[in-house]
Amino acid sequence: MTAPLLTIESLRFTWPGDAEPIVSGLNLEIAPGQRVFLAGASGSGKSTLLALIGGLVAPSSGTIRFAGQDLAALSRTARDRFRADHLGVIFQQFNLLPWLDGVANARLGCQFSPARRERAGEIEESARELLAAMGLASDCWTRRADALSVGQQQRVAAARALIGQPGLVLADEPTSALDADRRDAFVELLFAQAERAGSAILFVSHDRALADRFDLKLELADINQANAAAGGAL
């Protein structure tokens, strides 16, 4: 077995001002290129977990190791740099800066990381390629993001997450705004492009119908020992 991409051990986190931790005693391991489905209801700490992995917040205790690097040991600035270099993020909705066109939004994934720009090579070219690979018609590329349909926006968001070949893509309910057909198509395209980029996927969703396509299925309730009801995060 290869060395894990992401190792989380005994993770615990409490939002400032909350009495109870939203994440507690959580262990998780993701191998390079692995596709992981994490099911969980709203308020179960999904978004908090993603923020912790993204280095946006520091764990109260426990370790998060990415490619051997302990995130807790990094400064806040270094965590931002780490996120820019190694992670792609897709939200449920409103992923894009509405006043930028599709290509510019896709390029945004490289904006804050010289390393990713390096990997992307010709950024403009790379962005167009990814948009095309995500099945987006070329007339959408130069349209303002708020002129695109929700499905198109999610594809642009996927392109942004994958540009510059990040090690891991965090997808937070990326399909919940899509209907079933487009949802399946989106996941297929995402998988194909993640494989090409060599990126692992942590796919968080309450839509368990998708779970079978993944290498690993997890229930957040099983791995998070915190009382979900106490959660303050969305």
Add this chain to the structure above:
Amino acid sequence: MTLVTLARGSLGNRRAAVALTVATIAISIALLVLVEQMRSQVREGFYRSVSGTDLIVGAPTSSVQLLLFSVFGLGNPTSNVGWARYREIADRPVVDWSIPLSLGDSHQGFRVIGTTAAMFEHYRYAGGRSLEFRHGGPFDGLFDVVVGARAADRLGYAIGDRVVLAHGGGNVSLQHHDELPFVVSGVLAPTGTPVDQSLYIRLDAHHAIHVGWEQGTPRPGATLSPEQAQARAGHGGHDHARPEHPDRGEHGDDARGAAESEARVATPARDDNEQRRAQASLQPEQISSFLLGLKTRAAALGLRYEINQRREAPLLAILPGIALQELWRITGLAEQILRVVAGLVVLAGLLGMLTALLTTLNERRREMAILRACGARPWQISALLLLEAAFIMLSGIAAGLLLAAAAQFVLAPWLLARFGIAVSLTWPEAWQWLVLSGIALAGVLVALVPAAMVYRRTLSDGMQVRQ
């Protein structure tokens, strides 16, 4: 794509609100710049008119008043200077030239000034420039009039036109000196000084139109007909032997020179005597004030002291520059108030921008979460706000400068008409650029407030917007 591109895009997305904010800043900057520009331009404009004059001498009054009525046509002299006294001072060896001025008349709102040809020869403005004629030349005959550039343009006067002059300085004069028609002999080139707004006639002509007006209204039968005036002046106007007396104007006694030339051609002795008597009666006994040019500028202080010291028949001599300084001290308070007001308006503009930025913060939380997810550091997101503020400030200042320039453009004709001051579009001076930079900096500092709020929020928010 850089932070600057992002900031520009974000601003472009809120075009209307940003435009309004920029407009607010622009108006405040325009006001500030305009107050300063006008102040310095008006000062320069005033100085321009007196820069070639060493001393102004008149009857005792305040030096500001003497300056204003003598050069700028603002106000009227309260008392006069005796002719003999004027000659006594003008003939002193330190005096290079003198220009006597008889004021108090107007023609269709333009001042009519009685003077001598010395005016056209010796008057200097704007650092040593002398008056030039656009058409024609100095007055020659008794009823010749030289018209300033703007007065000529406004009244549509050209060489040879007949002009009727009125007594009294007002715009509307009920009593006209209809009897004495003047003829335009020359039109001056524009100077950007009150000269442009004036009509110049011979001192004795000025006197002639007032004969019989000693009581303030014409005494029936006492006023002169044109023929009588010509006779008293002693010559036919255009035929006197001007070239033989090239220095005549310098001494301000046009009439005497003319009389001499007349004397040589006049055959009957009786006529000659009569004309001499008539001549004497047109010789002005008083003038309003006079301008002096000295052989050396250094002599001005001494001469001024000497004139001002005299106890009997006291006169006031002023250095124009010093009198202007006094005038600026008087107007200084108003200028300070204008400055403070302009400063407060700038402050209001900055607060307007702060409000505009703060109101966008909530709608931008999503934007910031996206940027954070892409790896933007908190300072980079704060920097976006500062960049936007900088952009708003710079656009506002640029637009404000344009607005100020436009306002100057609009105000210039009014200033020229009202005060004879030529205002030209100029760049702000170095220190004003410094002030503008300071304001731009202040704008960015003000934006530190929302920037700091954003910074704190990006730290407390996760990847998503927390409700």
